[in-house]
Amino acid sequence: MDSMELEAIPGIGPKTREALATLEDPVEALERGDVAAIAAVPGISQGRAVRIVRNAIRHRHDDPGGFLATDRAEAVYDGLRSLLAERAVTDYGRKRIETFYPSAVPARIAETRAVAERAMAREFGEPVREALTGLEPLSEPGAVRVRDRCLATTDAETYSRATEAVPELSVELVSDARALADLARGYATVIALDREFAGVEVDGDVRVEPDALENPAELVPERVLAFYGANRESIRAAIEVHRVANLECELDLDALAGSLSRIEDDGQVSSDAELTRLAAAVDDLEEAVSTAESIANDRLTEAISETDVTVDGADLLSLAERGAGVDSILARELTQEFDGAIEAARNHLVEALDLQDEEATAAARVFPEEPTFPVERNESALSRLEETLTTARDRRAGQVKRELAEELAGAREPVRGLVRRALELDVEQAISRFAADFDCVMADRSGRGFEIEGGRSPLLAEPPEAVEPVDYAVEDVALLSGVNSGGKTTTLDMIAAITILAHMGLPVPATAARVPEIEEIHYHAKSSGTLDAGALETTLRDFASLSAGGATKLVLVDELESITEPGASAKIIAGIIEALQESEATAVIVSHLAAGVREACETPVTVDGIRALGLENGELQVKRSPEKDHLARSTPELIVEKLAEGDTEGRTEAFYRALLEKF
Known part of the structure; x- marks a missing residue:
């Protein structure tokens, strides 16, 4: 059955077929009876999803239906279905059970019978039911918007293709390398899609990747991570179900669980040591600089208060003629103390923020080389340091996301299978409980x-x-x-x-x-x-x-x-x-x-x-x-018999015996 044949299924018209087309594979979803996937389609309720799946099963088996020919037969079926459904743990399991129905078609009966026999052969303990409680069908995350990077191109056709392929990123039309450089000042990362930019020297993180659109997930790791973030708890539950039920799985469950532990519900990635260091440096920068200034000024104040400075008349006149003030006196008399104070300030800034290599060099420029009092930060140097740290933080965050997304991107379909198997296990678990509760056998x-x-x-x-x-x-x-x-x-x-x-x-x-x-x-x-x-x-x-x-x-x-x-x-x-x-x-x-x-x-x-x-x-x-x-015998006969046997005096025995003979 292909997508065009969907309309052959009762309950699926042109509009419903079009709605189902939003699924990655609507035919496969119907064939496996995935009520949750069908119900997730806009405009299709859970009740209607059950009917569509049931009709799809009938269509696949060429089942004419009509097995339950009276209202009372329907009522018995409804009661049985409720008994099965109330033994399921998940909402998916309850809805999936609603797709089971009595049939005269041997192939359909055999299909369900195989599920039932497998269920009855399994052991379902409380740990399995406990693991199932957190399980839900996978959902698609909402739209993701990324603001720290952009795509750049000089070509209108490439612009249109990029906008459609990667809606999460801004796509910018640029005319030349200068425009590219302007973009680099506003974004942590710029990905240029044109080969002509290869070899161009531009400040900032500018990458020339002409083939980038062939793998959007590498451009936007958030797309992969958002899926895992939105479904983190359900995937964790599926992992636990597989563990406690000893289900086979092609995935390394420990590795998957470890990756999930690094993803937040919103798709953000928990920091590694380097990202934590950079994020803390950006957050604590202002406070660290203020403290460093205080350290320098406190040391200079102490040095000045403890030092006797002698200035003879000729020197004083010379300083006055040049318009010099205390800074000149510091330069002449307290050079060593000033250098020590500045060194202390710089050391504090580097140690407090755990700055490395080039960052430490940039931090040194925040405080002046020339003696001055009070010591004050160099605002432009501080801005450059903040920009350096922020860019490094954002690049590291992007790298962490890309590395984790690369680990998980190929596991998306296996993870779907992981959750599907766990959900289907709930159906088996419900059948198994029903069979155990009522001492059942296969007929x-x-x-x-x-x-x-x-x-x-x-x-x-x-x-x-x-x-x-x-x-x-x-x-x-x-x-x-x-x-x-x-x-x-x-x-x-x-x-x-x-x-x-x-x-x-x-x-x-x-x-x-x-x-x-x-x-x-x-x-x-x-x-x-x-x-x-x-x-x-x-x-x-x-x-x-x-x-x-x-x-x-x-x-x-x-x-x-x-x-x-x-x-x-x-x-x-x-x-x-x-x-x-x-x-x-x-x-x-x-x-x-x-x-x-x-x-x-x-x-x-x-x-x-x-x-x-x-x-x-x-x-x-x-x-x-x-x-x-x-x-x-009838109830009246039993009553007459009881009266006859209870007539100990025998006065009415003949009456009762005569009545009994009438039966």
């Missing part, structure tokens, strides 16, 4: 009929361990009888849940299970009250279509007798059973009219029953597993 699918051992409905409100296991097998069509609250509806729910899960490719809550290979499941829930004529007609039309259709089916019906009068209900149910037998459907029909239905059927029909053991302290006791060829 077989074959032929007609089902056979379930130790089955339990996961939809009950009770804890799984409190649910009594049920054994039940049906070859084709069976009537299921039983007392009220004996577990008939729960048995239907169990059959529906196990069949739906098996056709999703997921584990089923049973000791062992074989379910029919079907294309549709029709579960008709118990109706409340007698239907009117119009509703009865609609119900009969539904069953007529059901029996006439060519698809293989599982039909579950809960107390259909309420559709009309009891006498007519038995006849209608009998007719439905005969039609289902001819269509070779698998069916279980719960009815309190089992005896009457059996009499009304023109063909033999199996009647199974949930055996009532009696009433104990007002509580009904039953054997939950249906018995074959057993017509279960």
